Amino acid sequence: MTRVSSTDWRLLALARALLAVASLAACAPAPAAPASGKPPAAVTLTPEPTAPVADQDVTLKIRLADADAKGVPGAKVKVSATHTEMAHGSLEADASDAGSGDYVAKLKPNMAGTWKLTVTAQGGGATKRADFELQVR
Ligand SMILES: [Cu+2]
Numbered sequence: 001m002t003r004v005s006s007t008d009w010r011l012l013a014l015a016r017a018l019l020a021v022a023s024l025a026a027c028a029p030a031p032a033a034p035a036s037g038k039p040p041a042a043v044t045l046t047p048e049p050t051a052p053v054a055d056q057d058v059t060l061k062i063r064l065a066d067a068d069a070k071g072v073p074g075a076k077v078k079v080s081a082t083h084t085e086m087a088h089g090s091l092e093a094d095a096s097d098a099g100s101g102d103y104v105a106k107l108k109p110n111m112a113g114t115w116k117l118t119v120t121a122q123g124g125g126a127t128k129r130a131d132f133e134l135q136v137r
Pocket of ligand 1: 083085086088111
């Protein structure tokens, strides 16, 4: 009574092939974080506002690029700020990943003067450090 036509056999074979592919995919390791895999080679930092004022939030827009000038997402980025005219410890901030190699950190420098910002970026199995100067009014 049940008769399998040649079309059905072809469909069965296709279904088996699809199942095989599906099980292969299931066995593959989970994809890593959406990192380019390359270490950051260049760090740029843009403060907003560009002329920060003491005791007010400053947004630090940080961009990481690899040796080919492509953005490096998925890195761990920290900022450490020290007031260069005095020794009273540092302000620390973790930057959040905004995607495509862009990161955002917030700081509130509590005194006017020159601050040294050190960005530490860990990604692609390497650590890149870059220093910047921030003038606070
Ligand atoms: Cu100070």
